[in-house]
Each structure stands twice: as structure tokens, then as C-alpha cells.
Amino acid sequence: MRTGVIKRTALPSPVLLLIGIVYFALMVAIYSGRVGTKRETRPQETSEPSDPSVFQWKRPSSDYQMPANSTEDTETPELVRLEGWPTEFPADLDTYRAGVLNSTLLSGAAKHRMEIAPWVWHHRGLADVLEQKSLDPNTSIDALEEMAQKGIVPYRGTRARAAFVVLIRNRELNDFLRTMRQLEDRFNRRYHYPYVFLNDEPFTTEFMHMVAQSTVSNVTFGLVPTDHWSMPEWIDPQKALEAREQMRDVIYGTSLSYRHMCRFNSGFFYHHPLLADVEFYWRVEPNVDFYCDIPYDPFVFMRDNNKLYSFVIALRELEATIPTLWDHTLEFMRAENISSDLMPFFVSRSGEYNLCHFWSNFEIASLAWLRSAEYQRYFDYLDRLGGFFMERWGDAPVHSLAAGMFLKREQVHFFNDIGYRHEEFTHCPSSLAACQCPKNVETFDDSRGSCLPRWLGYEPFVWTPNDTVEAQRLAREERLRASKQPMLVNERRRWYDFFGRF
Numbered sequence: 181m182r183t184g185v186i187k188r189t190a191l192p193s194p195v196l197l198l199i200g201i202v203y204f205a206l207m208v209a210i211y212s213g214r215v216g217t218k219r220e221t222r223p224q225e226t227s228e229p230s231d232p233s234v235f236q237w238k239r240p241s242s243d244y245q246m247p248a249n250s251t252e253d254t255e256t257p258e259l260v261r262l263e264g265w266p267t268e269f270p271a272d273l274d275t276y277r278a279g280v281l282n283s284t285l286l287s288g289a290a291k292h293r294m295e296i297a298p299w300v301w302h303h304r305g306l307a308d309v310l311e312q313k314s315l316d317p318n319t320s321i322d323a324l325e326e327m328a329q330k331g332i333v334p335y336r337g338t339r340a341r342a343a344f345v346v347l348i349r350n351r352e353l354n355d356f357l358r359t360m361r362q363l364e365d366r367f368n369r370r371y372h373y374p375y376v377f378l379n380d381e382p383f384t385t386e387f388m389h390m391v392a393q394s395t396v397s398n399v400t401f402g403l404v405p406t407d408h409w410s411m412p413e414w415i416d417p418q419k420a421l422e423a424r425e426q427m428r429d430v431i432y433g434t435s436l437s438y439r440h441m442c443r444f445n446s447g448f449f450y451h452h453p454l455l456a457d458v459e460f461y462w463r464v465e466p467n468v469d470f471y472c473d474i475p476y477d478p479f480v481f482m483r484d485n486n487k488l489y490s491f492v493i494a495l496r497e498l499e500a501t502i503p504t505l506w507d508h509t510l511e512f513m514r515a516e517n518i519s520s521d522l523m524p525f526f527v528s529r530s531g532e533y534n535l536c537h538f539w540s541n542f543e544i545a546s547l548a549w550l551r552s553a554e555y556q557r558y559f560d561y562l563d564r565l566g567g568f569f570m571e572r573w574g575d576a577p578v579h580s581l582a583a584g585m586f587l588k589r590e591q592v593h594f595f596n597d598i599g600y601r602h603e604e605f606t607h608c609p610s611s612l613a614a615c616q617c618p619k620n621v622e623t624f625d626d627s628r629g630s631c632l633p634r635w636l637g638y639e640p641f642v643w644t645p646n647d648t649v650e651a652q653r654l655a656r657e658e659r660l661r662a663s664k665q666p667m668l669v670n671e672r673r674r675w676y677d678f679f680g681r682f
């Protein structure tokens with residue numbers, strides 16, 4: 181699981197340099213088609229999706245074009261202000277923003293809205309027009325056929341109040357366009373769900389134009405409010421820096437922005453003003469793959485089946501990133517007198533956190549749940565403890581342990597039929613005709629570190645407040661044992677004792 185631990189090497193020797201040049205030349209030759217590598221083509225699927233009554237559509241062929249013209253000669257997409265948002269701003273936006281941040285008249289969501297308003301842009305996609313046209317009985321058969329050929333089968337059902345949410349940087353544009361193309365092909369060109377893009381810096385015009393051209397859906401671009409992406413005043417920046425220095429050998433161990441991201445995804449994104457009307461969200465990250473056609477609406481599935489959280493990959497967390505998260509969570513469970521039929525999924529026989537978590541880079545979840553008072557209390561408690569900065573708590577274990585405490589087993593759904601890859605972890609059910617799984621890639625489902633077998637075999641039973649007491653006793657014993665070993669864990673634990681309990 182530990183990827184990308186890049187070692188600094190000395191400057192390349194002439195031999196390495198030569199190899200590099202030859203390799204580069206070869207790649208150029210291959211990509212410009214001069215070397216006769218035959219591009220592998222996937223076998224053309226002939227079977228139709230299992231339930232043809234849902235809608236009629238054609239599998240995208242290799243020369244399939246995006247519905248909106250994505251070539252250079254298209255008109256520039258029009259970016260407009262969102263209805264109900266401020267439209268006039270002073271020329272000096274930095275001063276404007278500082279002024280809003282400094283304001284004592286504004287607070288909470290209203291302040292966030294004012295702060296980010298100058299950077300919020302919206303593009304209205306063609307989706308509404310196309311849907312109208314297809315419903316209009318006067319639309320000719322030819323026009324309908326043309327739409328079908330473009331891959332747009334306009335949606336005739338009732339959408340959920342849902343959106344894709346993409347936290348992304350400008351430099352990740354190309355990685356995202358590739359992902360977006362798959363998501364559109366596999367699912368959204370038929371459903372037209374809107375996208376909301378968030379960034380800790382303003383989006384470039386190029387970014388907004390390219391994205392808007394790649395879908396007929398609405399797209400909205402926003403900014404993360406400053407206080408969702410900064411250290412709270414109870415964190416000592418110097419201590420946080422030292423904590424990061426100590427985590428050199430942990431992936432993203434020294435990164436501050438990674439920590440901001442984890443904290444944002446744990447406790448803030450669902451309060452973003454652009455998501456105020458959104459009930460279900462689907463998190464999409466750049467550079468992920470979607471391998472299966474999704475011939476139904478997962479949002480509606482979630483809504484109609486009373487699901488509040490979902491995943492495709494479940495795996496074990498790196499313990500070094502969350503040395504005290506379990507202890508703190510137990511303390512919270514004790515104070516809140518938690519009973520749950522999902523928590524035992526996360527606990528090993530010896531009463532410790534088994535490190536299993538749903539991998540949140542794919543996540544379809546209810547924002548109403550994340551906005552609930554109990555979830556918010558858990559996040560605020562964790563945030564006060566400072567572990568997002570003093571350790572490297574990820575939003576995935578935080579979401580998962582929260583699900584363990586607050587959700588029932590049957591409110592969490594495993595989307596087996598959504599083939600997905602993030603980094604080197606892939607879930608792809610090759611037995612499904614709707615999936616085109618890459619041949620050279622193993623599905624992670626049964627691998628070491630995967631928690632899917634545990635999930636599939638999990639028989640819910642109820643965790644009671646007494647179990648919490650017992651687990652805390654075990655954790656204390658474990659702490660005593662561990663205190664004999666000079667480890668990072670103990671460094672962190674000393675810090676925990678310093679901060680005390682809530």
C-alpha cells in the first residue's frame with residue numbers, strides 16, 4: 181500500500197542519461213505511430229445490457245465523440261454567475277476577500293458564500309434542452325435517432341438531488357478529462373447529473389472551458405473557503421511541522437496540503453455553499469478509471485433503498501497515519517453511549533481496530549447523514565484533538581468509523597457492479613458483461629489487505645456500550661505494552677496524553 185515513497189538519487193550518470201534519451205526517442209516514435217506496435221483492441225462486446233427495458237442505447241464505439249463538440253473549433257462555453265449569487269465585485273479581489281474574512285458581521289455559511297462568490301462560475305449544459313426536445317411529441321424520429329447516435333439518450337425519469345463532487349487542482353485537468361470521459365460514457369451521458377468542482381485556488385479559464393465542453397450536464401466551479409483549508413488556532417504550527425518531519429517514511433507523511441484535504445473531506449465539504457441543495461454526492465477524483473457500464477442510477481438506488489453510504493474498495497489503513505484514532509474513537513463511543521450493529525466489522529478479536537476502511541476516493545453517500553448532529557459531533561471532537569495535523573488522519577477511516585458508529589449494516593452498500601481503479605487498486609467483476617476489465621490487472625477483492633471478504637461474510641451483531649468499556653481496557657493494556665518500545669506510536673501517544681480527553 182505504501183506507494184510513491186520517492187528516494188532522492190544522485191544526478192544521473194552519462195549512461196543513465198543515454199538510456200533516458202533512447203527511451204524518450206522510442207516513446208516519441210511509438211506515439212507518433214512510427215514503430216509498428218499494434219494497439220491492443222478490446223474485443224467488441226456484443227451482448228446488450230441485462231435489462232433492455234430501462235433504456236435503449238448503443239455501446240460507445242472506439243471513434244465515439246463526446247456529445248458536446250470537444251474540438252477546438254467549438255464555441256467557447258459560456259460561464260455565468262449562479263442565480264441568487266452576488267454578481268458585482270470590486271476590481272481588487274484580494275482586498276475584497278481579506279475584507280470578507282475580517283468581517284465580524286458575517287459568519288458561517290453566509291461568510292463562506294461571500295468569500296468565494298467572485299470565483300464561482302456556472303456553465304449551463306445542453307441537458308435540459310435535449311431532454312425537453314426528446315419529450316416533445318413533435319420532435320422528428322430522425323432528430324431522436326441523431327441524439328441516440330451521439331450517445332445522448334435523454335433521461336426520462338426523476339433524478340435524485342445529487343451531484344458529482346470533484347476536489348481538484350488546475351494541473352490535474354488532463355487526468356480528470358480522461359476520467360470524466362469514462363464516467364460520461366459509462367453512466368452520465370444518459371443521466372445528466374451536474375458536477376461541482378472545488379479547488380483551494382481559483383480555477384483557470386482553460387480548466388473551466390475544457391470541463392464544460394466535455395459534458396452536456398451543468399457544471400459549477402467553486403473555491404474552498406479559507407477556514408475549511410487552514411490550521412485551526414488550537415494547533416501549534418511549529419509542533420505540527422515537527423510531527424510532519426517525523427513522518428518522512430509514511431506516504432504523504434510530510435505533506436500539509438494532503439492533511440488539509442483529509443480534514444476538508446472529513447468535516448467540511450458537505451457544508452460547502454455550492455452543495456446546499458445536494459442530497460447525495462458521488463466523489464470523483466482525477467486519474468481513476470471506470471470499467472463497467474452503469475445501466476441504472478446509483479443515486480436513485482441509494483435513495484430508494486435507504487442506503488446512506490457506499491463503497492467499491494475496502495482495505496486496511498496504514499497504522500502509522502492513525503496511531504491514536506482508535507483510542508479517541510473509543511473515548512467518543514463511551515461518552516456517547518454508542519450501540520451499533522456495524523461497529524464489530526471494524527474490530528478484531530482482540531478488541532482493536534482492524535484498520536479496515538471503505539476507500540473514500542470513490543464514495544456515493546448521503547450528505548444529510550454527514551450533516552447530522554452526531555456525525556458533526558464526532559468530527560468536531562476529532563478536530564479539537566488535532567490528529568488531522570499532528571498525525572495524518574485520513575477521511576476514509578474517519579468516514580468508516582463514523583459509519584460503524586452511526587449506521588446500520590444494511591445502510592451501507594457495496595457497489596460490486598461499478599468497476600473502478602484508483603492508483604494500483606482495482607475492483608472489476610470480469611464476470612459481468614457490462615464490464616471491460618483490463619486484462620493485465622488483478623482485481624483487489626481477495627488480495628492481502630482487502631477487507632471485502634470480511635464485508636461479504638460479515639454477520640451483523642450488536643456492539644454495546646459494555647463492549648466499548650472492554651475495548652478501552654484492552655487498549656490501555658496495549659498502550660502499556662507498547663510503551664516499552666520506542667516507536668513513533670509512542671511519540672504520538674505522549675502527545676495524546678498531553679492533549680488529554682475531551
Ligand SMILES: *[C@@H]1O[C@H](CO)[C@@H](O)[C@H](O)[C@H]1NC(C)=O
Pocket residue numbers: 247248249253
Ligand atoms: C459539432 O461541430 C460540427 C462541425 O465542426 C457541427 O456541424 C455540429 O453541428 C456540431 N455539433 C454540436 C452538437 O454542436
Ligand SMILES: *[C@@H]1O[C@H](CO)[C@@H](O)[C@H](O)[C@H]1NC(C)=O
Pocket residue numbers: 278279282
Ligand atoms: C481587519 O479588522 C481590523 C479591526 O476591525 C482592522 O484594523 C484591519 O485593518 C482589518 N484588516 C483588513 C485586511 O481589512
Ligand SMILES: *[C@@H]1O[C@H](CO)[C@@H](O)[C@H](O)[C@H]1NC(C)=O
Pocket residue numbers: 302303304305307308372374398
Ligand atoms: C442546469 O442549470 C440551470 C441553471 O443554469 C437549471 O435551471 C437547470 O435546472 C439545471 N439542469 C440540470 C439538469 O441540472
Ligand SMILES: *[C@@H]1O[C@H](CO)[C@@H](O)[C@H](O)[C@H]1NC(C)=O
Pocket residue numbers: 316317318
Ligand atoms: C406539435 O405540432 C402541432 C402541429 O404543428 C402543434 O399544433 C402543436 O402545438 C405542437 N406541439 C408542441 C408540444 O409543440
Ligand SMILES: *[C@@H]1O[C@H](CO)[C@@H](O)[C@H](O)[C@H]1NC(C)=O
Pocket residue numbers: 517518519645
Ligand atoms: C446507553 O444505552 C443503553 C442502550 O444501548 C441504554 O440502556 C442506557 O440507558 C444508555 N445510557 C445512557 C447514560 O444514555
Ligand SMILES: *[C@@H]1O[C@H](CO)[C@@H](O)[C@H](O)[C@H]1NC(C)=O
Pocket residue numbers: 644646
Ligand atoms: C454492562 O455492564 C454493567 C456493569 O458492569 C452490567 O451491570 C450490565 O449487565 C452489562 N450489560 C450487558 C448488556 O452486558
